[in-house]
Amino acid sequence: MTTWDERFREGEYPQDPDPSPVLERYVDAFPDGRALDVATGTGRNAVFLAAEGYAVDAVDQSREGLRIARANAAERGVADAVEFVQADVQSYGFPAETYEVITVSFYRAVDRFPDLKEALCPGGYFFVQHHLRSTDPTQSGPSTDRYRFAANELLHACLDLTVVHYDERTETRPDGRTAAVATVVARKTTGPRQPYPRVPAE
Numbered sequence: 001m002t003t004w005d006e007r008f009r010e011g012e013y014p015q016d017p018d019p020s021p022v023l024e025r026y027v028d029a030f031p032d033g034r035a036l037d038v039a040t041g042t043g044r045n046a047v048f049l050a051a052e053g054y055a056v057d058a059v060d061q062s063r064e065g066l067r068i069a070r071a072n073a074a075e076r077g078v079a080d081a082v083e084f085v086q087a088d089v090q091s092y093g094f095p096a097e098t099y100e101v102i103t104v105s106f107y108r109a110v111d112r113f114p115d116l117k118e119a120l121c122p123g124g125y126f127f128v129q130h131h132l133r134s135t136d137p138t139q140s141g142p143s144t145d146r147y148r149f150a151a152n153e154l155l156h157a158c159l160d161l162t163v164v165h166y167d168e169r170t171e172t173r174p175d176g177r178t179a180a181v182a183t184v185v186a187r188k189t190t191g192p193r194q195p196y197p198r199v200p201a202e
């Protein structure tokens with residue numbers, strides 16, 4: 001089986017893809033402070049958040065992915081704002097109430113959601129994006145449905161937070177291939193009356 005190190009080394013995965021568009025739309029609504037990017041890959045969301053002024057921890061197990069991510073951060077002039085951590089996300093000890101923003105894109109971390117939600121500061125934002133099971137033919141994502149979200153599964157997994165954005169759609173990924181994708185933006189707040197972010201139209 002191809003490892004992530006091999007994929008990054010062989011250029012199978014884009015080396016410097018753009019940040020997630022939904023993250024770009026919502027970032028101005030997020031509180032300033034610290035951010036955590038889980039399974040950062042080549043660091044597209046971590047580098048973007050650093051450029052937006054966050055002190056970022058970016059965790060991934062791939063040495064090669066992190067090498068490219070460091071180079072991308074240096075190129076954007078934000079190397080000092082990102083702490084790259086080579087670690088297994090399955091067993092990593094996320095510190096409690098530490099981050100204003102946590103992002104997880106295209107890595108199925110649902111069994112770590114309780115720890116990630118604990119790692120959010122009160123009022124902090126959780127951004128998650130991942131492949132869906134779909135009846136449409138899609139060209140991108142895990143070869144088995146086991147690692148994809150079922151319809152509404154990501155939404156249900158975030159209902160203990162305040163969900164401010166949720167969608168399931170087919171989109172074109174940075175590598176040009178189509179993918180069925182679920183995206184959530186949720187805030188660590190509760191209560192029937194809350195403020196809601198103003199976001200630019202799509």
Ligand SMILES: C[S@@+](CC[C@H](N)C(=O)[O-])C[C@H]1O[C@@H](n2cnc3c(N)ncnc32)[C@H](O)[C@@H]1O
Pocket residue numbers: 004005017038039040041042043044059060061062065087088089090104105106107
């Ligand atoms: C599809 S890439 C997504 C990268 C990035 N989040 C993005 O959206 O471009 C999946 C990433 O998950 C990382 N990964 C897979 N299993 C992991 C684990 N157990 N611990 C840490 N990182 C892992 C891989 O090394 C790879 O960088």
